[in-house]
Structures are given as C-alpha cells and as structure tokens.
Amino acid sequence: MATYLVCFVLLFSFVNSLKYDPTWDSLDARPLPSWYDDAKLGIFIHWGVFSVPAFSSEWFWWQWKGKPMPAIVDYMQKNYRPDFTYADFAAMFTTEFFVPEEWAEMFQDSGAKYIVLVSKHHEGYTNWPSKYSFNWNSNATGPNRDLVGELAAAVRAKTQMKFGLYHSLFEWFNPRYLDDKESGFKKQDFVRTKTMPELYELVNAYKPEVIWSDGDWEAADAYWNSTNFLAWLYNESPVKDTVVTNDRWGSGCSCKHGGFYTCSDRYNPGKVQKHKWENAMTIDKYSWGYRRNARLEDYLTIEDLLTQFISTVSCGGNMLMNVGPTKYGKISPIYEERLRQMGQWLRVNGDGIYGTKPWVHQNDTVVKNVWYTMKKGATETDVYAILLEWPDNNLVKLGAPITSKDTTVSMLGYPEKVTWTAGAGGKGINIQIPPLSVETMPCEWAWTFKMTGLQN
Template identity: 85%
Template sequence: MTAYLICVLFLFSRVNSLTYDPTWDSLDTRPLPPWFDDAKLGIFIHWGVFSVPAFLGAGFWWSWKGQPLPAIVDFMQKNYRPDFTYAEFAAMFTTELFNPEEWAEMFQDSGARYVVLVSKHHEGYTNWPSKYSFNWNSNATGPNRDLVGELSAAIREKTHMKFGIYHSLFEWFNPIYLDDKHSKFKKRNFVRTKTMPELYELVNAYKPEIVWSDGDWEATDAYWNSTNFLAWLYNESPVKDTVVTNDRWGSGIPCKHGGFFTCTDRFNPGKLQTHKWENAMTIDKHSWSYRRDVRLEDFLTIEDLLSQLVSTVSCGGNMLMNVGPTKYGKISPIYEERLRQLGQWLRINGDGIYETRPWIHQNDTVTNNVWFTMKKAVAATAVYAILLEWPDNNLIKLGAPITSENTTVSMLGYPETLVWTAGTFGKGINIQIPYVSVKTIPCQWAWTFKMTGLQN
C-alpha cells in the first residue's frame, strides 16, 4: 500500500508541475489522474428534449428532419398536427418528478464511482441556463431548472462519486454551424460563438471531473479548437489536476488521442488494450434515451451487464453504463432494478473489480467464461478469477494460474478458505466447491475467486 501511495503522489506531482502545449504530442503526455483507472464503473445519463417524444431514441429529431426514418415520419403524422415543430417538445420537457438526491442515492447504490450527465446533445438544448443558448435551455423553456447544477450538487453533497458532463460539439440544425459546414469549415463562427464558450462556461460553473466530448466527426480537431481548450483545461481550469477527458475531439482523433479512449459506442474489444479506455454502453440494447416503445427483451439482463463489466475491467477498461430518464424526471423501475442488482453484486465482489489492474491473462486457457483481474499489495499479489457460468459438478478447473506451496484460494462472500489441487503436470489449479456454498452466497450471477501465492 505504501508503494501504491508513493506512485499516486508521484503521478499527481507530475500532473501539477507540467505545463501542456496545445498539441497532441504534448497533451498526450499528461498522466491520467489515478482515480479514473481505479473507479471502473460510471453512470451515463441521456436526458433532454428527445425524452419527450421518447420514440426510437435520442436521435429522434435527426431521424425526423435530417435523414427521415419512415417510422418516425409516420409517428409524427399520426400523432401531431402538420405544422408541429421539434422546438414545441421543449415545453413538454417538464421534469416535475426529478429529485436529484433520489438519483444520487440510486447511482451510489449501483456501485458506480462516477456519473456523466448529458449537458447538451446534438439537438443543441442545454440542461443548464447557458448564456450561449438563448431560449433553448432548461431554465428558459421547459423545466425552469438548472438540471446540471442540481444533479452536480446532489452527487457532491450526498455521495462519494465524481461528477462529469457530456457535451456535443456540434448541433444538427444550428444555422451558424450549417453555415460553417457549407464553407467546408473555413468559417469557424459556430466554434467561436457557441461550442467553446459553452465548454468554458460548463467547466467554470460546475467544475466537472469528466469532460466527455461527442459530435466531433464532421470536422477536424483544428476546426473545433480542441487542443487549445484541452491545454487550458489541463493547465489553468479549476479542475486541472483531477479532470479526465475522452477522445472525441475531431474526425480521425478517436482511439488515437485524448485522456481515455472510447473509440466507438459500445466499444468492448475483448482483449487487453495498451491505452486506458472506456466501454460506453446502454442497458437498453438499442437506445441511449428512454423509449415508450421499448420491450422487456430490449434490456440487458443482470448477467449481460456483469459479462460486460467483467470483460471490460479485465482488459483494462471502465464501463460507462447508460440510463434514460423520462421527461418527468423519473428513472423507470427496469433501470433501477438493474442498477441495484449490480450494486448488490459489487458489494460482495467489488474487491475483484475496483482498483484492480489487468493480469498477464485475461481469459482462462481451460474454462470458458472466466475473466481475470489483479491487485498488487505489499504483502501479496491477488489474482481474481471471475466465473460467469457455474460448472455442473462444482469443480472449477483453471489452466492459467501457476500455483505454489503458498497458494491460497477463497471465494468472495464465502467465509471459508477453499481446498485446491494442482492441475495436470503441476499446471493450473482445480477448485472443488462444496455444494452448500453456492446456496449461501447471494447475487448468484457471477462468482469471484481470489488467489494469492501464485508463481505468475
């Protein structure tokens, strides 16, 4: 533990002492603040005017007026008058049941260590009273509330989680952006008057410890002025020592530059990555926002979520798990159930998730559906084997671990040390679990075995 603290202090001293130039060569040398790699799990919240029609997802406006989908066009023709505009949905974004303390408690109970709220999606509507989004923000139209401010305060006052914001660089139908686009981005009026002022406003007002950028793909990072903003964020901003950023800062930038890589939506490569990354994914398999047309089978099961979490962490990533609240400000029971189930599991098995690092193996060489993590300490190094499927005969055969005479094995949530034998020719390990142990451990969706004293 002493060595770990020294390493953390060294990294923080580097973050605090260096000045970063507005170039990727310089920005990419900034060490990632250690809290992010330790956290492993975050909550993503897609909430905005798109939560009002709540049909086919957050891209509703674009799928109605940008690249029309027949289902959405038909939906609008059948349910709204012919001259209805998307802007009229904003008055229906009422949020009257939004209780930020209730959300904060639920997210903390899920085991998440950070929260990322959509402050502005591609529709341009801001969930805070932005000076740069006149009459198209949550204080001027709809809720008459500062949604970003209320949730950030609840997260900080009621929990130990970090608070972050998602922000879209572009807006589908903003005329200033469309004029810049028409000029092939030789003009930069949208960035100068909208994108960058909003980002500076968000950071200075709410001090988010995650800045999660999106909507970058149509223009280069030079157009977005991304490196100048990041240099300010790392050098001068009120969160310069602790803030983390993703990689969506311009076309060609994702998976190449930035604090942590997101690459593509629902990115989970299933193998060890050389750079810290995040799996931004959804509980609803098909949508980032609440849908009135959702079906039960569209939701990931708790087993599905654990498979995503365990495989992500084993390969060096964090999982950012998305929920979509209603226009009223409630998180529906199916989302709440999944969050609280995950929290139940983590309260027993979290030692094999939080603060861990990838082991030399991610998967076992003998038994399928096993993922490994590792945690180093002064006394001993622990290797965790997380099983997603229980063997029929209660005998677990692992081929990757190399045992020694000092090897010990335990199962998280089970009070007794387990008996093991070496595998064939001294390679691997066989763990026989008493049948009663299966019934005495709650949250039986995945099982974590802790091994110490291994030779590898």
C-alpha cells in the same frame, strides 16, 4: 524525515508546474488521473428534449427532419398537428418528478464511482441555463430548472462519486454550424460563439471531473479548437489536476488522442489495449434515450451486463453504463432494477474489480466464461478468477494459474475455506467448492475466487 519531506514538496511542485502545450504530443503525455482507472464503473445519463417523444432514440429530430425515417414521419403525422415543430416538445420536458438526491442515491447504490450527465446533445438544448443558448435551455424553456447544477450538487453532497458531463460539439440544425459547414469549415463562427463558450462555461460553473466530448466527426480538431481548450483544461481550469477526457475531439482523433479512448459506441475489444479505454454502452440495446415503445426483451439482463462489465475490466477498460430517464424526471423501474442488481453484485465481488489491473491472462486457458483481474500489494499479488457460469459438481478446474506452496484460495463473500489441489504437472488449479444452498451462496450471476501466492 526532513529529507523525505523536502523531496515530496519538490516532486509535488514539479508535477504541478507541468504545462501542456496545445498539441497532441504534449496533451497526450499528460498522465491519466489514477481515480479513473480505479473506478471501473460509471453511469451515463441521456436526458433532454428527445425524452419527450421518446419514440425511437435520442436522434429523433434528425430521424424526423434531417434524414427522415418513414416510421418517424408517420408517427408525427398521426399524432401531432401539421405545424408542430421539434421546439414545441421543449415545453413538455417538464421534469416534475426529478429529485436529484434520489438519482444520486440510486447511482451510488449501483456501485458506480462516477456519473456522466448529458449537458447538451446534438439537438442543441442545454440542461443548464447557458448564456450561449438563448431560449433553448432548461431554465428558459421546459423545466425552468438548472438540471446540471441540481444533480451536481446532489452527487457531491450525498455520495463519493465523481461528477462528469457529456457535451456535443456540434448541433444538427444550428444555422451558424451549417454556415461553417457550407464554407468547408473555413469559418469558425459556431465554435467561437457557441461550442467553446459553452465548454468554458460548464467547467467554470460545475467543475466536472469527466468531460465526455461527442459530435466531432464532421470536422477536424483544428476547426473545433480542441487542443487549445484541452491545454486550458489541464493547465488552468478549476479541475486541472483531476479531470479526465475522452477521445472525440475531431475527425481522426477517436482511438488516437485524449485521456481515455472510447473508439466507438459499445467498444469492447476483448483483449488488453495499450491505452486506457472505456466501454460506453446502453442497458437498452437500441437507444441511449428513454423509449416509451421499448419491449422487455430490448433491455440487457443483469447476466448480459455482468458479462460486458467483467470482460471490460479484465481487459483494462472502464464501463460507462447508460440509462435514459423519462421527461418527467423518473428513472424507470427496469433501469433501477439493473442498477441495484449491479450494486448488489459489486458489494460482494468489488475487491476483484475496483483498483485492479489486467493479469497475464484475461481468459482462462481451459475453462470458458472465466475472466481474470489482479491487484498488486506491497508483498504479494492477488489474482481474481471471475466465473460467469457455475461449475459442474462444484469443481472449478482452471488452466491458467500456476500454484506454489504458498498459494491460498478464497471465494469472495463466502466465509468458509475452499479446498484446492494443483493441476496435472503443477499447472492449473482445481478448486472444490462446498455444496451451497440459496442461503449460503454469496451472490447470484457470477462468482469470484481470490488466489494469492501464484507463480505467475
């Protein structure tokens, strides 16, 4: 026993003595903390001054003044005084109905294992009282609250979820950024005085275990000083052992460098990737922020969401599912319904999701709309077949599994046994499900079969 203890202490000391250099070769060699791969589902929250006009998307300011869209310009001309500025919206970002404990409970009930709150979008407004965003932050203008701090405290006090933050490296109209850009990014005044001080401030103050970077595409990582920040994050920060980061740290970094890859918004390749990845997507098909003019058909149904989620997990990814709260601080009923529906499904089927890995097959070889996951135990491997459509005559005919004399089959959430036979030639499996009523159906929308003792 003493020998094992000494070996454990030595291994622990070795792991914690690893130091990462500010190079991509070194940073990319850092193992991804295991909690992230096991989690599978996170909640993205896009909230800011853009939640006040809530007309087109979180890019409202850019669509009004950066690259004007006629519909946005016309909307402003018809509804606001001629001298109205985007900064005037901040006073209307009131958040009076924001109860962080309610949000935390709702996100926990969705089955999510982590959240990522937008701390600052491309508009530059910070949802915390940043020392580096004078008079353009949530404590100085608008809510007069530390929105990041309040939600972080509620999530940690009321749930087991990990708390993460999104942060935009650049700002559309910040004069210092525009001056750096004009210099061909030879100057780094904006990075030195704004971007990097904010990131260090966020990590030290709120200890986020996800840093979701964005707004990187106009300049290389050398301009952003990304590798130096990440080396500090992994070596010295208060979350150095548990934090995970994405891949948006400079032009050319996406899908190449970082803890997990996002590649592009709504990334879902449909096949296993060599590197851990995330499908960051939106319940609203057309916006990440809240839209007052959204139609019912603009929102993904729970069937749509499960199709995205199950295929993502089968191929080794996580899904970061976005909601857009109102300026008042409420999450609208359509979002809440989707969140709680997802949780309802996961309470039955979560064994086939959390902590799983991709199987040798992602899709079935015969039946459409079937996705596989697997989980290795000490003595056996569990394979999960998740059906997106209920089979005709209650008979599931799967082509991918190869059974053995030790094969067992069960249906998650259904206490009775299900019978099965081997397919023709010993390949495949036929699962006969007893007739189910509304009362005995384990869940709606998608169904999971657990198989052990397979030959593959």
